[in-house]
Amino acid sequence: MAYRVPTTLPAITTPSRPPTLSLHCGRTRRGHSLIAAGERRSANRTRWAQGGAATGVLDRTEETVVSADEVVWGAAADLQPTVFASIDRLMAANLRKVQAAFREQRIGPHHFQGSTGYGHGDWGREALDKVMARVMGAEAALMRIQFISGTHAIATALFSVLRPQDEMLAIAGHPYDTMEEVIGLRGKKGVGSLMDWGIQYRELPLAASGSIDWEALASAVVPGKTRVAHIQRSCGYALRPTLSIAEIERAIKLIRAQDPSVVITVDNCYGEFTEELEPCAVGADLCMGSLIKNAGLFLAPTTTGEALKGGRLVAEVMSREGYTVIPAPGLPTTHSMITAIEVGSRDSMTAFCKGVQKLSPVGSYIEPEPGVTAGYGDEVIFADGTFIDGSTAEVSADGPMRPPYVVYCQGGTHWTHWAIALESALTALRAADAAQGQPKAQQQQPTQ
C-alpha cells in the first residue's frame, strides 16, 4: 500500500516517499426582528464559530415566533445566490476532474464485468484504482469494498507503516472516537491495538482557535522516532473547525522541515471533494477515506456539493434559531461536510434526531434512541435512515451523548432534503426545549 487508492466503497490514498496512497473505504419576508439566545455558548466554541453570523441586525426588544418552514425557506432563499452558487462552482470543478479521470482511463462497459476468485486481470478494479489516484492527486490508490469502513481503511494504513518503538504523532488533536481502540487509548489491552504492538502515541492538542497549534507543531517531530504524523481533516465528534487544504499543506511543510522521512497520514473521512485539491496533492503520503459517505466516485462531487449546501442551510437556520453552530453561517469557506449544532441536552439531541429520522428514506418509522455502539466509548444516537448501513450520504444527524450535547449533521443528496428534514427537526426540537423549560428565541432576518 505504498500508493493511493480508488473504488466504489471505502478506500485509502498516498504520495511518493513512501509512495502516496489513497485508501478509501430565515429570514421571513415580513421583516421580523432577530432575537439572540446565546446563553449556552462557551468562550472557545463561540470563537471557533465566529465568521459571521446571519446577516441582519439583532433586535432583542421584540420577540416573534416564526414557523419552522418559514425559517427554513427564508434562509434557503438568502443562500441561493451566494453560498449555493459558489458551491455549484466547486461541484463543477470536481465533477470535471472526476470525469477527466474516467476519460483518461477510457472507462467503458467492459470495466463493469464481474470477476471471481483471485480477481487477476480484473480490468475494472485496476482502472478504478488509477482513476482514484488521478482524482486524489496521488501516485496510486486502493479502492476496495473489502475496506468495510473509514476506520478500517485508516487502521490498515497505520498498521502498514508503523513498527514497534515507532511514534505516532496526532497533530490535530484527539482523533475520531473509533480510532481510540485502534490506537490503544481505550478498550481491552492485548487485543492488537497499535500500542499493544509497542507503538508509542502522542498528540498535539488543538490551539484555542480550534486549529492546529502551529507553534507547538514547529518543534513537535522527533527525528528518527516520529514515524507517522497523523492529520484528521474533518471535525469528527469534536466542536472544532474542519481543516482546510491550505492548513493541511502548511502542516505538511512544517513536518517535512523537521524530518522529511516522516510518513504523513490524513484521515480524509468527510473531506473528499469539499475543496478542489485533496491531501496527497499537497504532499500527504497516505490518505484514507470512505466513499459510502458520499455515494460512490462519479456521484461524489455532486453529492458532496449538495451536502455542503445542506450544511450551510442547517447552519443558517439553526443559528437564526439561537444555537451555536460550527462552522458558523456566513463563513466565506464552505469546506466542512459536517455541521455541528450545540443543542445542549440529551433530550434536545434525541428530539432533533427523531425529527430528522422521520424524513429519512429508510426506517422513517423508527424512533432513534441513544445507545451503546461498537467502537464508541459514549452512548451515541444516530438518525441514519440510509440505504447502506454506515452510509451518511442521505440526510443524517448523530452524536455522542456527552456535554456539551452536540448533534453533527451531514449528507443530503440535494439541499432540499435538508430543508424538509429541518422543518421536522426544528419542530421537534422546539417542543423538547419548551418541555425542558428552555425555549430558544428565534432570530429572524429582516427582508433585504
Ligand SMILES: Cc1ncc(COP(=O)(O)O)c(C=O)c1O
Ligand atoms: C473524521 C472521521 N474519521 C473517521 C470516521 C470513521 O468512519 P467509519 O464510520 O466509516 O468507520 C469518521 C466517521 O464519522 C469521521 O468523521
